[in-house]
Amino acid sequence: MPATSRPPHPPSPYRRAAIAVTALLTVLAALLPAGAAQASPAVQYTNPLAAQRADPHIFRHTDGYYYFTATVPEYDRIVLRRATSIQGLASAPETVIWRRHTSGEMGAHIWAPEIHFINGKWYVYFAAGRADDVWKIRMYVLESSAADPLTGGWTERGRIATPWDTFALDATTFIANGVRYLLWAQQEPGIATNSNLYIARMGASPWTITGAVTRLTVPTLAWETRGHKVAEGPAVLQRNGRLFLTYSASATDANYCLGMLTAPASADPLQASSWTKSAAPVFATSAATGQYGPGHNSFTVSEDGQSDILVYHDRNYRDITGDPLGDPNRRTRVQKVHWRSDGTPDFGIPVPDGATPVRLTSYGTAGGAIRHWEYRVRLEADVTPLADSQFRLVTGLSGSGTVSLESTNFPGYFLRHRGFAAWVEKNDGTSLFRADASFTRRSGLSGSGTVSLESANFPGYFLRHRAGLVWVERNDGTAAFRDSASFILE
Structure with missing residues (x-):
């Protein structure tokens, strides 16, 4: 479904999923080690x-x-x-x-x-x-x-x-x-x-x-x-x-x-x-x-x-x-x-x-940004509306040492993985949701200036995009995986 056809209604499960992915990426970026954070173009302030x-x-x-x-x-x-x-x-x-x-x-x-x-x-x-x-x-x-x-x-x-x-x-x-x-x-x-x-x-x-x-x-x-x-x-x-x-x-x-x-x-x-x-x-x-x-x-x-x-x-x-x-x-x-x-x-x-939200753009696909659409998280260029690709960085729902990504335009909805697919969904308060919506920040698999998000409950599995959609999958060590699991914060 093209972005221009999205109705102005509350997000379906696909859209919320996408929101969750973006939010997660944002959180990780903000909590990255100083070197990676400084190398990224992310700009964050606290309002008002x-x-x-x-x-x-x-x-x-x-x-x-x-x-x-x-x-x-x-x-x-x-x-x-x-x-x-x-x-x-x-x-x-x-x-x-x-x-x-x-x-x-x-x-x-x-x-x-x-x-x-x-x-x-x-x-x-x-x-x-x-x-x-x-x-x-x-x-x-x-x-x-x-x-x-x-x-x-x-x-x-x-x-x-x-x-x-x-x-x-x-x-x-x-x-x-x-x-x-x-x-x-x-x-x-x-x-x-x-x-x-x-x-x-x-x-x-x-x-x-x-x-x-x-x-x-x-x-x-x-x-x-x-x-x-x-x-x-x-x-x-x-x-x-x-x-x-x-x-x-x-x-x-x-x-x-x-x-x-x-x-x-x-x-x-x-x-x-x-x-x-x-x-x-x-x-x-x-x-x-x-x-x-x-x-x-x-x-x-x-x-x-x-x-x-x-x-x-x-x-x-x-x-x-x-x-x-x-x-x-x-x-x-x-x-x-x-x-x-x-x-x-x-x-x-x-x-x-x-804290102002951030966007996660793909290291391996020029112009592509993580966004939510009908709850599903995907990678897309020229996201409309922009807020679908903006996420608030918050402390991980599963606790210290992790981060979670909250949708900017659907507060209370987080990027989480379910069936290894990334979705944006409303926090239901369960321990499973908290774990699925929490990630460990890592230096980008593709090197300096990027960030990667590792699943908190599936170590070795990272948020990555494939065929236009976003998933949580096991790092297979290939260059293609590293590039698709590495993001630039903006």
């Missing part, structure tokens, strides 16, 4: 990264630090923290670098700060209302020439002027083909929406724009207009000869989600015709993982520079009392961006809280 921090922005600077800022629930100040790793931001001390005015402009609703380093100086872009008119939201800029933006002073460079004196927010900046651009969200007179997306060339300073302003998109689709007609929070990812512009849509409750515009890197980003809008959201609520309203993202890069990281906020509950903006519990989260063979990003679903 920060409680009560919305609209997160993480910037990796050339000084070796990650800088993190976000909206605080009091909407009254701008905070900043830094660490040498993304996970380190979770416990890094936080510094207040600026507070709202007590009157007039920049006196209320301090929203969505972003930190950038431009021409040797630090800049923070943010939105703010007036103390006497909190919904008169406009975009403003702070500047610091200090080497360390946590300790240096900040100068207010004022408001970013746009063609209309209307609701405007979420300024961000990027460079394409040597030209720096400003992106933002604004309410345009004559268009009955909360906000649309706009782009212009940056002017002589990082707080001015110049030339024509282009409207890139207006929220018109059903998933962009739930609760409110919103397109906001733009962020740009450049890869594979294209510009990928994500944005947030709909109300800031469980309906909040990410859309995406795509343009060739060689095209003029100031031409609206250069951009194509995805017909469906690219990242949305997942009841299965308990994550609601993911949105207002930014992008950063992993510590080894090899993986793009999606940074976003969400809540771990659906129902909100009153205005969602009054609910303080949006949390900053991170997860790895995966890439399809056609060069487009696959964000998957917002993963469960805790």
Whole structure:
């Protein structure tokens, strides 16, 4: 059965089995000896990264630090923290670098700060209302020439002027083909929406724009207009000869989600015709993982520079009392961006809280990943949905010294072997299930940089793929077996 024909229903026994296989591989990889783990491209973090921090922005600077800022629930100040790793931001001390005015402009609703380093100086872009008119939201800029933006002073460079004196927010900046651009969200007179997306060339300073302003998109689709007609929070990812512009849509409750515009890197980003809008959201609520309203993202890069990281906020509950903006519990989260063979990003679903999941790709079959399908575990390229090939690494169900792989999109279902075939099935609590779903981590049979998973209750038997399916079979010592029983973590 082709992947595109899989119905969106709970997994059959084949699908759950596949989930279990992937989960097991993930667990083993995480617990591998340091040498093998370091040689793999796996990237793992623990979510949430920060409680009560919305609209997160993480910037990796050339000084070796990650800088993190976000909206605080009091909407009254701008905070900043830094660490040498993304996970380190979770416990890094936080510094207040600026507070709202007590009157007039920049006196209320301090929203969505972003930190950038431009021409040797630090800049923070943010939105703010007036103390006497909190919904008169406009975009403003702070500047610091200090080497360390946590300790240096900040100068207010004022408001970013746009063609209309209307609701405007979420300024961000990027460079394409040597030209720096400003992106933002604004309410345009004559268009009955909360906000649309706009782009212009940056002017002589990082707080001015110049030339024509282009409207890139207006929220018109059903998933962009739930609760409110919103397109906001733009962020740009450049890869594979294209510009990928994500944005947030709909109300800031469980309906909040990410859309995406795509343009060739060689095209003029100031031409609206250069951009194509995805017909469906690219990242949305997942009841299965308990994550609601993911949105207002930014992008950063992993510590080894090899993986793009999606940074976003969400809540771990659906129902909100009153205005969602009054609910303080949006949390900053991170997860790895995966890439399809056609060069487009696959964000998957917002993963469960805790350690981020991993994928196991075959050492011997290029592009093949362990996935679950109708409970059966198999090897497949370009897995759709991505979460079918993502597994949580957990302590082995049979106890210390083993690992188990839990399905990301079907929590409580584990990769296990039954009749020497690999399945993803619900943990029934029996000792047999625990043993079948537990594996011993080994250095990859095919050598450094790979991992292999040995059955806990059948020593000498390893998880391997054969003829497109995944089995637990005895190591026969051949090169073909070693390659099919060795996996790369990603």
